[in-house]
Amino acid sequence: MTTIYDIAEKTGFSITTVSKVLNNYTDVSEKTKKKVLAAVEEMGYFPNSHARTLTTKKSWTLGVVFMESLGGGMKHPFFNAVIESFKQRAELSGYDMLFVSRNIQNEKKSYLDHFQYRGVDGVVIVCSVVDDPEVKKLMESNLPTVVIDMHSTKSSVVYSDNSHGSVLAFDYLYALGHRKIAHIYGHQETFAGTERLKGFLKAAEKQKLDIPKSYIVSGEYFSIEGGEKAMHTLLSLENPPTAVYAAGDNMALGAMKAIRAKGLKVPEDISVVGFDDIEIAKHLNPALTTIRQNMDLIGSQAADVLISQINEKRKTSVAITIPVELLERDSCMPIKG
Structure with missing residues (x-):
């Protein structure tokens, strides 16, 4: 069975250095870490957990x-x-x-x-x-x-950086000429939901754009269903938005579903931006513009x-x-x- 001594011999580093790498100490260079970890993988090193616990007190x-x-x-x-x-x-x-x-x-x-x-x-x-x-x-x-x-x-x-992500989304839509920009926000009991709403309002204030209260709608707990429901509310307005920023990709998916159900098209009739960049976002039709975490x-x-x-x-x-x-x-x- 491979031991820490074998790793030290192969890499040319001391037992102490190898031990520090294995225990993720910060006073070891990245180059050294890579060399030791490569040897660990190549040689199939697997420390005895009981012995390691006794030695390290962890x-x-x-x-x-x-x-x-x-x-x-x-x-x-x-x-x-x-x-x-x-x-x-x-x-x-x-x-x-x-x-x-x-x-x-x-x-x-x-x-x-x-x-x-x-x-x-x-x-x-x-x-x-x-x-x-x-x-x-x-x-x-x-x-x-x-x-x-x-x-x-x-x-x-x-x-x-949730707040800045909202600023990026708003500024992008504003640069495309949109002035009727709505926001589907996430639940305000969540940190992400509150920060993304703050960022949206901050961006609107920076651009001196007055956003109607009716354009800011809850998507509940970041769900597809919440986004769909919120979008139906926006589409029922006498003066609906031309662009929607949803504070989560699932809500954006729901919004796109509601837009299609109304006989409208994305982006020809309404532009949509999400937040997260979940795996499915790039496979949608149309592929979703989003803020990548x-x-x-x-x-x-x-x-x-x-x-x-x-x-x-x-x-x-x-x-x-x-x-x-x-x-x-x-x-x-x-x-x-």
């Missing part, structure tokens, strides 16, 4: 709290992609994931109690719900934590931040904002006339 397990109010659970493309990216990055450093129930031996326990009971080294919180007391208790504990898709000063956080980077950065806290034995409250970009496809066109 459980090599990361707890996962997944709480969302959208109804789709981990089937939702955003959460699925982010958690997968986090998992892949953490596994490179030797960590396993532990998804928990709050029941321990048929007794209801808090997430914090459960993670302390299981002895995890740290916790990633994927949460769309603002101010959940269980999550708040976990973030305020001494356990290393990182939160994805929500802001907090009590924990390290990683999220997309870098889901892979969100997940990997969250893993790095959490593992860094564990290695340094120090809880931190850093905030990492991941840039977004506009992907121009076929669902928008300049305003006629």
Whole structure:
């Protein structure tokens, strides 16, 4: 069986350096990391978990709290992609994931109690719900934590630049000549929903464009059904919009469905912009113009931040904002006339 000594001999690095790479310490160069990890993969190195736990005083397990109010659970493309990216990055450093129930031996326990009971080294919180007391208790504990898709000063956080994404979407439609621009917003109990609405209003104010209140409609919990319902409301107006920015691709899909049901076309009659860049967006007809979230980077950065806290034995409250970009496809066109 391959040992850490074999890895050291093959790469020419010391046992200490190899150990640091395997435990994701920050004082090792990227070049060294790549060489060691390549040897690990090539030689099929797999450390003995019991021995590693005794040596490092770690459980090599990361707890996962997944709480969302959208109804789709981990089937939702955003959460699925982010958690997968986090998992892949953490596994490179030797960590396993532990998804928990709050029941321990048929007794209801808090997430914090459960993670302390299981002895995890740290916790990633994927949460769309603002101010959940269980999550708040976990973030305020001494356990290393990182939160994805929500802001907090009590924990390290990683999220997309939601507000700026809305500005990009609005400015793009404005540059195409649209002045009747509507917004289908996500639920205001979510961090993403509130930030994207703020960005839309900020962009409209910057362009000195007065947006009627009737043009700002709830798409509920970022669902296709919510987007479809909101679009039907917009289409029933006496003076309907020529362009719609939906704060999530699923809502944009629903909006496009409602537009077609009305006998109208995208983008000839109404331009549509989404947010997320889920996998299906580029395969739609027309392909959806959207704001791309870098889901892979969100997940990997969250893993790095959490593992860094564990290695340094120090809880931190850093905030990492991941840039977004506009992907121009076929669902928008300049305003006629």
